[in-house]
Amino acid sequence: MKSIWLIARREFASVFRSPQGYIIAALYLGLVGLDYNLRVLGGGEKFSADILKGFFQELSGFTMFVSVFISMGLIAKERENGTIPLLLTSPVKDYQIVTGKFLGAFLFLALLTLATVYMPMLVLVNGKVAWGHVFAGYLGTILLGASVLGIGTFGSSLTKSQIVAVFITLGIGVPMVLFWMLGRTVDRPLNEIFSYLALHNLHFSAFRDGQIHLRDIVFYFSVVVFFLFSATRTLESRRWR
Amino acid sequence: MIIAKDLIKNYGELRAIDGVNFEIAEGECIGLLGLNGAGKSTLLRILSCLLMPTSGKVTVGSQDVTHSPEFVRARIGYLPEDPPLYGEMKVGKLLDFVARLRGVPATDVGGRVQHAVERCQLTEVIDQQIETLSYGYRKRVGIAQAIVHDPPLLILDEPIAGLDPAQIVEMREMIRSMRGEHTLVLSSHILGEISQTCDRILVMHQGKIIGAGTEEELSLSLAKDQRLQVRLRASADQVKQVLDGRAAVTEWKIAAQDEGVITVKINTSEDVRAELSRAFVQADLDLLALGRVHDRLETAFLKLTGDSTEAAS
Structure with missing residues (x-):
């Protein structure tokens, strides 16, 4: 656990030592703010709950997108820069390296996401805010983002090019988001399987509406574990090539 | 370790x-x-x-x-x-x-x-x-x-x-x-x-x-022949008399001659340093130095890699 935390802390701190982290943060916060003003708050009077639903729906899209770019360099950049031997020759297990890197990226993502909390609070100017709804919305958004980070960590472990890592992550993530559409076009039991595997639709909608279901938490947690396990196996297999 | x-x-x-x-x-x-x-x-x-x-x-x-x-x-x-x-x-x-x-x-x-x-x-x-x-x-x-x-x-x-x-x-x-x-x-x-x-x-x-x-x-370990270098106060003929006919001496040549001191390079199939020292002294020649010549590492390395490549092909 100590090694995981050490690696996570270094990863988190490295974001603030490079312009890349600030650019990602500025674009994310700028676009979320602009979108909130134009799309969520625009279009006449709305109930507070509807504003929150709209906000989390939009926020989830931006968060998935930014997660792809936060995760692209996690392992690929280490290989590109030749720094990976520093970790791979240290007395730590490969899963500790992968988990530490993921955790560092997750902390940055959580910080970014929570930096938007002033937006739902603006609803207080003209209405009331259900704090449970806000909590559920952020929990869902962060879990969704973590899932994409997990996919991104796996994508990043497959290549030493960050650009290629982005395409691999999108290649896995986009179909997983669109599984809900596939679920509508096929018969049982495939429709249920695809609907369940859809990254966003079924599992995020409850969080967006202010509800927390254990099954959705388990789903996102499983996605993270599955892809971190795959990234670990990829890292291990490289030692044998 | x-x-x-x-x-x-x-x-x-x-x-x-x-x-x-x-x-x-x-x-x-x-x-x-x-x-x-x-x-x-x-x-x-x-x-x-x-x-x-x-x-x-x-x-x-x-x-x-x-x-x-x-x-x-x-x-x-x-x-x-x-x-x-x-x-x-x-x-x-x-x-x-x-x-x-x-x-x-x-x-x-x-x-x-x-x-x-x-x-x-x-x-x-x-x-x-x-x-x-x-x-x-x-x-x-x-x-x-x-x-x-x-x-x-x-x-x-x-x-x-x-x-x-x-x-x-x-x-x-x-x-x-x-x-x-x-x-x-x-x-x-x-x-x-x-x-x-x-x-x-x-x-x-x-x-x-x-x-x-x-x-x-x-x-x-690389030297198929041992290489010796000898410095003597002698003439070329006297050196020839000592070295010619010895089975272990495969090749020899005079490398330098200066004011009666002659430097001879000798290739031998085995270590004959003791035998040659005695022979030069018995021939009443002044033996100034006798020693083995080592290949430098560069030569050794090139020989090793060259031999290995030849063996592979």
Whole structure:
């Protein structure tokens, strides 16, 4: 656990030592703010709950997108820069390296996401805010983002090019988001399987509406574990090539 | 300290390490010598658990690198040809991170970092960002990260590659100063560097170890004929009378003649130094010097790699 935390802390701190982290943060916060003003708050009077639903729906899209770019360099950049031997020759297990890197990226993502909390609070100017709804919305958004980070960590472990890592992550993530559409076009039991595997639709909608279901938490947690396990196996297999 | 048995490493169809066997004792300083692509870096990566062998066995400190990689990794310091450093970090912070990652107790981290910084003469750049350092300094930081946890085994892949002459001298001194504290395994394709720094040399070519020993041992083991050089106060005819007809003398020639002193180079099929000394003295010649001529390491290396290539083809 100590090694995981050490690696996570270094990863988190490295974001603030490079312009890349600030650019990602500025674009994310700028676009979320602009979108909130134009799309969520625009279009006449709305109930507070509807504003929150709209906000989390939009926020989830931006968060998935930014997660792809936060995760692209996690392992690929280490290989590109030749720094990976520093970790791979240290007395730590490969899963500790992968988990530490993921955790560092997750902390940055959580910080970014929570930096938007002033937006739902603006609803207080003209209405009331259900704090449970806000909590559920952020929990869902962060879990969704973590899932994409997990996919991104796996994508990043497959290549030493960050650009290629982005395409691999999108290649896995986009179909997983669109599984809900596939679920509508096929018969049982495939429709249920695809609907369940859809990254966003079924599992995020409850969080967006202010509800927390254990099954959705388990789903996102499983996605993270599955892809971190795959990234670990990829890292291990490289030692044998 | 290190035992390798029948070690093989394949990269797909390519055999990078081909049935290598060697032993390295604790405290030794071993040089891996070979041309580019000989398999030196692959072998060092296997020793540092960065790569796993395709077959065969390597033990470091009695533990198998395949079965107990964490145990082995805790006992090695590894510097690849390009130092693996996070450019955005400061020197001191990086060493602190590496020390903790490699299991140095929190109470000892400060002391270990300080020791590595002093050892590698990094005091003046300890608060400097690594990406702003010269290549020479980055190599030093690379050494510092390899020794910060005080590993018994230090593995340095081409430690002087890319350095200017002044930096090479500094690096050589730094490596020499570490002998005795660590078992050292370093690679280079520069013959002089290896012979000046190491106790013993393993010569690699096409994934195999084709020679092992000290520089002198390697030179001697290569000599099909023994070469002697003799200085005498004599004439060419007197030398001819002594040498001609001796079965062990395969070839001889006068290399120099100056004011009655003659220098003769003799090739022999066996060690006949004692016999020749007696013969020259019995012939009433003044024997001024008689000794064996060693091939220089360069010659030995070229012979080894040349012979090996011929054998392969």
